[in-house]
Amino acid sequence: MRRERWFRAEGVREMWFSKYVLWVGWWVDTAQLALRSAAGEPDSELREATAVRTPETWQGSERGRSFSLRLVQRAPLLRWGENWINDSLPWLLAHDDLDRLLALTGDTSSARAVRLAHRSVLDARHAGDLALEQEESGSAAMCEVDRNWNLYSRRHPLACDYANTIADHLRIAARR
Structure with missing residues (x-):
């Protein structure tokens, strides 16, 4: 009985984590699409990907639910490929x-914040590989390995920060 409850709880946790990751991915894709559009370079493939995975699609009516959920579950794999498989990141x-898009959209002070947020997401994504390598080879102290795993676990909030800084950058650029 206890084991069955654990598996059920683990299934619920995984379901909510998957939904959270899809929301994060949608937000990052939408922010990057807005940046491209503001620079005068709309991306039709990205526009299509964000349209297929809108939050409304995830919570569709019961009648169309199975079809829309299959599309939603397949879309990240088709759009994000290895990023999704390895790190569940968009x-x-x-x-x-x-850099080119930021230069086309204006404000240099907010562009710096976008670059830093982008770098943070990349650092977090690579921290998981580094931690695994350090753990397997024993090449680093345990506190260093833990630090890398902790950074890797923050990859989704950092991706949200990245999307938010893009939105802030575009908001500032629109005022000018």
Whole structure:
């Protein structure tokens, strides 16, 4: 009985975590789409991906629920590929692309914050690989390994911060 409850609780936890990660991914994709659009370079593939995975689709009516949920569950894998499989993170703009888009959208002070947030997400994503490597090889002190695992566990909140800084950057650029 106890084991069955544990498995049930674990299933619920995984379900909510999956929904949370999908929301994070949708928010990051939407922010990056807004940045591209503000720079005059709309991305039709990204627009399509964010439309398929809108929060309304996730909570669709019971009648269309199974179809929309299959689309939603498949969309991250199709759109985000290895990022999703390895780190449950959305696809991020490449550093050069990000710099170019930020230059096209204006304000340099808020662009710096976007770059820092982008770097934080990348650092967190790579911290998991580093921690695993350190753990397996024994090449670092346990406190260093723990620090990397803790950074890796913050990858989703950092991705939300990245999306928020893009939104702030666009808000500032729109006022000018």
